[in-house]
Amino acid sequence: MAKAARRHLGEILYKAGLVEKQALIDAIKAGQAGKKRLGDVLIEKGLIDEENLAKAIAKQFDMKYVNLDTATITPESLKLVPEDLIKKHNVLPLGLDNGRLKLAISDPVNLDAMDSVRFRTNKELDCYVANPSKIRKFVTDSLDQSRAEESDRLRHSIDATAAELAEAGHEFQAEVLKAGQVAGDDGPVVRLVNLIIDTAVNMRVSDIHIEPMADRVRVRYRLDGVCFEKDNIPKNMQAPLMTRLKILSGMNIAEKRVPQDGRIKRTIGNQDVDFRVSALPGNHGESVVLRILRPDAVNIGIKALGFESDDYDRFQKIIRRPNGIFLVTGPTGSGKTTTLYAALQELNKPDKKIITAEDPIEYSFAGMNQCQVREDIGLSFDKILRAMLRQAPNIILVGEIRDGIVADVAIQAALTGHLVFSTLHTNDAPSAITRLVDMGVKPFLVASSIQAIMAQRLVRIICKNCKTVDKDPDPLHLRLLNITPEDLKTNSIYKGAGCSQCNGMGYKGRKGIFEMVELNNEVRELAFSKAPIGELRKACIASGMRTLMEDGKLKIFRGVTTPAEIAAVAQTEGVVT
Numbered sequence: 001m002a003k004a005a006r007r008h009l010g011e012i013l014y015k016a017g018l019v020e021k022q023a024l025i026d027a028i029k030a031g032q033a034g035k036k037r038l039g040d041v042l043i044e045k046g047l048i049d050e051e052n053l054a055k056a057i058a059k060q061f062d063m064k065y066v067n068l069d070t071a072t073i074t075p076e077s078l079k080l081v082p083e084d085l086i087k088k089h090n091v092l093p094l095g096l097d098n099g100r101l102k103l104a105i106s107d108p109v110n111l112d113a114m115d116s117v118r119f120r121t122n123k124e125l126d127c128y129v130a131n132p133s134k135i136r137k138f139v140t141d142s143l144d145q146s147r148a149e150e151s152d153r154l155r156h157s158i159d160a161t162a163a164e165l166a167e168a169g170h171e172f173q174a175e176v177l178k179a180g181q182v183a184g185d186d187g188p189v190v191r192l193v194n195l196i197i198d199t200a201v202n203m204r205v206s207d208i209h210i211e212p213m214a215d216r217v218r219v220r221y222r223l224d225g226v227c228f229e230k231d232n233i234p235k236n237m238q239a240p241l242m243t244r245l246k247i248l249s250g251m252n253i254a255e256k257r258v259p260q261d262g263r264i265k266r267t268i269g270n271q272d273v274d275f276r277v278s279a280l281p282g283n284h285g286e287s288v289v290l291r292i293l294r295p296d297a298v299n300i301g302i303k304a305l306g307f308e309s310d311d312y313d314r315f316q317k318i319i320r321r322p323n324g325i326f327l328v329t330g331p332t333g334s335g336k337t338t339t340l341y342a343a344l345q346e347l348n349k350p351d352k353k354i355i356t357a358e359d360p361i362e363y364s365f366a367g368m369n370q371c372q373v374r375e376d377i378g379l380s381f382d383k384i385l386r387a388m389l390r391q392a393p394n395i396i397l398v399g400e401i402r403d404g405i406v407a408d409v410a411i412q413a414a415l416t417g418h419l420v421f422s423t424l425h426t427n428d429a430p431s432a433i434t435r436l437v438d439m440g441v442k443p444f445l446v447a448s449s450i451q452a453i454m455a456q457r458l459v460r461i462i463c464k465n466c467k468t469v470d471k472d473p474d475p476l477h478l479r480l481l482n483i484t485p486e487d488l489k490t491n492s493i494y495k496g497a498g499c500s501q502c503n504g505m506g507y508k509g510r511k512g513i514f515e516m517v518e519l520n521n522e523v524r525e526l527a528f529s530k531a532p533i534g535e536l537r538k539a540c541i542a543s544g545m546r547t548l549m550e551d552g553k554l555k556i557f558r559g560v561t562t563p564a565e566i567a568a569v570a571q572t573e574g575v576v577t
């Protein structure tokens with residue numbers, strides 16, 4: 001293909017008897033005058049057709065010619081070369097031959113086209129000259145067709161999903177899914193994920209569970225602490241669904257054998273919502289849980305936590321002490337973090353330095369120094385805590401006292417003039433004392449450093465919209481809670497009948513029930529002498545502690561919640577005494 005050897009196109013055409021001599025000379029002159037290529041001029045003048053020109057050009061460049069009318073090309077072969085290159089350079093991949101890419105080109109002078117294709121496909125090329133118009137037509141038709149097929153597939157998959165949703169009684173979801181089909185051209189999986197997430201946020205659920213089963217993918221929401229089934233997604237959507245969730249949360253989509261964590265940030269309505277996402281391998285595939293972290297969930301303030309007025313006053317006093325430890329106890333999901341965040345929020349003023357060690361940091365507060373525990377790099381609670389003390393804080397939050405080491409450092413901090421907030425996994429307040437001793441903390445340190453302990457649980461509160469007197473409360477619940485016929489003479493029991501505002505649950509939102517004890521001398525002495533839990537508990541009650549169950553009863557009689565809610569907490573947590 002050396003330039004010197006290249007014959008003149010006019011000569012080839014003339015020798016083939018395709019143009020007259022004079023016409024050719026005129027065309028060459030016209031081309032020179034208009035700075036046009038001879039072939040283009042001849043086509044314009046109608047002196048030659050594109051097919052013959054392509055043949056002549058092939059001959060001129062000593063290349064092969066291909067007739068696209070008779071060549072066997074499949075739309076699949078288009079995928080051999082990126083679409084942008086195909087369109088930009090008007091080339092058409094014809095197929096692979098021994099690892100070499102057969103490529104129809106419209107212009108052998110366009111070396112850039114061939115270099116780009118060679119580079120992007122990493123394949124050696126066998127180039128064929130073809131009629132440029134036919135290349136363009138074939139490319140356009142094929143791409144149109146594959147788009148039509150794609151959108152067809154999409155529509156079918158949406159219709160099928162919508163039909164299954166409707167059949168399973170989720171008419172609303174089915175409608176939304178179909179409506180989304182018109183609104184945008186995102187894939188059905190993208191819309192499905194958006195739907196799952198947005199619905200959850202709008203319903204104010206706390207977490208979303210996406211769980212593959214043998215024959216379907218179950219979607220459950222947790223609302224006010226109770227899980228319920230929201231949707232079932234066809235099994236064939238499982239793989240794309242999981243992939244989409246993993247992409248969104250920044251997980252490795254190829255890794256399916258080990259648990260992974262991720263995060264999604266999304267703007268829903270006018271608020272930014274964070275999701276903590278975890279994937280866990282299971283026998284039917286990975287299950288994914290999205291925990292919804294709502295900034296407004298912690299900005300509720302101390303008033304909204306659910307304290308009775310005397311406890312509210314005590315709480316306000318405790319969190320303003322200059323030093324000592326304030327422990328909040330309860331099982332996972334009992335609202336301990338929310339309570340402590342509400343306290344920190346209130347104390348977060350420019351004159352106070354607040355440092356936290358958390359695992360994880362659930363919400364970011366302006367003006368606080370929050371530190372994430374990272375055990376994997378040795379950044380444990382106690383390490384952070386020791387470092388904190390050198391930063392001269394007023395208030396320290398230690399996310400959780402997990403062991404004796406953390407407890408020791410926290411106590412040391414409390415005894416050296418810091419107010420320390422932390423949590424502990426015990427069922428009731430007095431048990432926190434014995435738990436710390438069990439962890440190996442010296443009883444005199446426990447006795448001298450702890451200012452107050454508060455145990456709490458979250459209970460669902462009756463929907464205000466459908467609240468009604470419960471004339472027939474379950475006697476078992478009443479007996480469990482020591483609610484006597486005498487009590488019922490002066491108090492009514494309430495329930496939620498279920499309405500559209502509470503999704504028929506009869507409950508909407510949650511509040512805490514509490515038992516709060518400030519350590520007096522008697523309790524401190526019992527702690528010091530390692531007294532049994534029963535004695536500690538009696539002393540706490542004697543000092544004015546209202547038990548979780550008593551607090552729950554007050555809330556039942558005020559019509560805030562139901563005996564069933566308090567009984568559930570009391571029964572499972574051994575709160576009944």
Ligand SMILES: [Zn+2]
Nearest residue numbers: 463466499502
């Ligand atoms: Zn209601």
